[in-house]
Amino acid sequence: MQEMWVDGKRTAGASGRTIAVHDPATEEIIDLVPAAGQEEVAAAVGAASAAFAEWRRVPAGTRAELLHEVAVRLTARTEALAELLTREGGKPLVENHDEMGWSAACFRFYAELGRAARGRVIPSVESSQLNLVLKEPYGVVGVIVPWNYPILLMAWKVAPALAAGNTVVIKPSEMTPLSTLACAEIFEHLPPGVVNIVTGTGAEAGEALVQDARVRVIAFTGSLETGRRIARLAAEQMKKLHLELGGKDSFIVAEDAA
Secondary structure, three states: OOOEEEOOEEEOOOOOOEEEEEOOOOOOEEEEEEOOOHHHHHHHHHHHHHHHHHHOOOOHHHHHHHHHHHHHHHHHOHHHHHHHHHHHHOOOHHHHHHHHHHHHHHHHHHHHHHHHOOEEEEOOOOOOOOEEEEOOOOOEEEEEOOOOOHHHHHHHHHHHHHHOOOEEEEEOOOOOOHHHHHOHHHHOOOOOOOEEEOOOOHHHHHHHHHHOOOEEEEEEEEOHHHHHHHHHHHHHOOOEEEEEEOOOOOOOOOOOOO
């Protein structure tokens, strides 16, 4: 069984419950992962919250180098991660190779963006004044990722969050958690608690992550129905949301299709 990544350590969690991950081509069980509940999510959020105090103060140039190292490690593991993605997700291997390249490029981009931008100077109304806009990190970001592009959609959320000085708790789809758990190796050079990965269902682990008051931002890609649920829960605590919902890839299956 694969273990979760919390506070810089592997952990099976406290529940003892597991989720079976299947190969969609053969329907065989590839591996098991922990089925996290509220206790495991709370531990991960606690680790991220504790790490935030120091991570937000890390100089932008240092954070940039650390994110470039994420890209280097991701690139070095392209073959292994692409094969694992194909096994658990079913996409062709060539597409998963592309996903690794796009994901590494995302970390490189935000590494440099975080190095170059912190705010701006705006015109003042008095010659004796200096007006500044200074951007500050929110804190803990909950990252909920779907099954179709597990690493790329994780990178699109995690890279900007880390570059801005936030810490993260990642909850991958229960259908494709193995590749995300394998990414713990690409984050292990970061301070403990900056990146955490918990596995479980949306109804349990996902909802616990959304409802935890210490999580200030939720970044989610998935269905419109689930997005509406997240929006309702987040509204009670006035959380910031980044929602990518629904799909547009409709198609027609002819009657004579085998």
